[in-house]
Amino acid sequence: MAKAVGEQMGVVTALVRSTFLVNTVYAEAAREYGLTQQQGQLLCVLMAHPYGMGELGEVLRLAKSSLSGLVDRTARLGLVRRESDPSDNRAVRVGLTPEGSRLADEFYAETCRRIEQLPSGLDDTERDTLAELLARVVRDNEVPPVFMVLNEQG
Numbered sequence: 001m002a003k004a005v006g007e008q009m010g011v012v013t014a015l016v017r018s019t020f021l022v023n024t025v026y027a028e029a030a031r032e033y034g035l036t037q038q039q040g041q042l043l044c045v046l047m048a049h050p051y052g053m054g055e056l057g058e059v060l061r062l063a064k065s066s067l068s069g070l071v072d073r074t075a076r077l078g079l080v081r082r083e084s085d086p087s088d089n090r091a092v093r094v095g096l097t098p099e100g101s102r103l104a105d106e107f108y109a110e111t112c113r114r115i116e117q118l119p120s121g122l123d124d125t126e127r128d129t130l131a132e133l134l135a136r137v138v139r140d141n142e143v144p145p146v147f148m149v150l151n152e153q154g
Contacts, residue, residue: 039079
């Protein structure tokens with residue numbers, strides 16, 4: 001039975017619903033930029049620096065075949081490129097192309113803007129508390145940096 005608006009939610013319900021909300025915003029933003037949600041994640045991860053395929057698979061939590069397909073499809077769009085690893089000639093790193101970097105910057109900024117609006121009903125103290133508690137959950141669960149916050153305020 002559904003609870004009425006304004007009733008207390010348990011932590012499971014609140015986390016699952018908030019995850020759904022953020023994923024929906026993220027997917028809508030990606031679609032508007034001609035990307036899949038996974039391609040948007042890939043671009044955001046690569047904003048920090050190029051990654052080796054193994055390391056990228058761990059960060060994105062994708063199997064090797066899924067990651068290869070994702071990189072192939074994104075490379076065909078001209079957004080990422082494979083390059084040799086300077087420390088291991090047998091290894092390949094994935095990095096952003098100039099077009100990928102430009103699109104990643106735009107997509108990242110727009111996604112941050114949209115997600116920033118989600119808790120608009122909270123005052124500054126509540127927002128700080130929410131951020132602190134969610135950051136603890138993320139740290140405690142060792143969530144990889146799939147979406148780095150480069151210039152966040154607060």
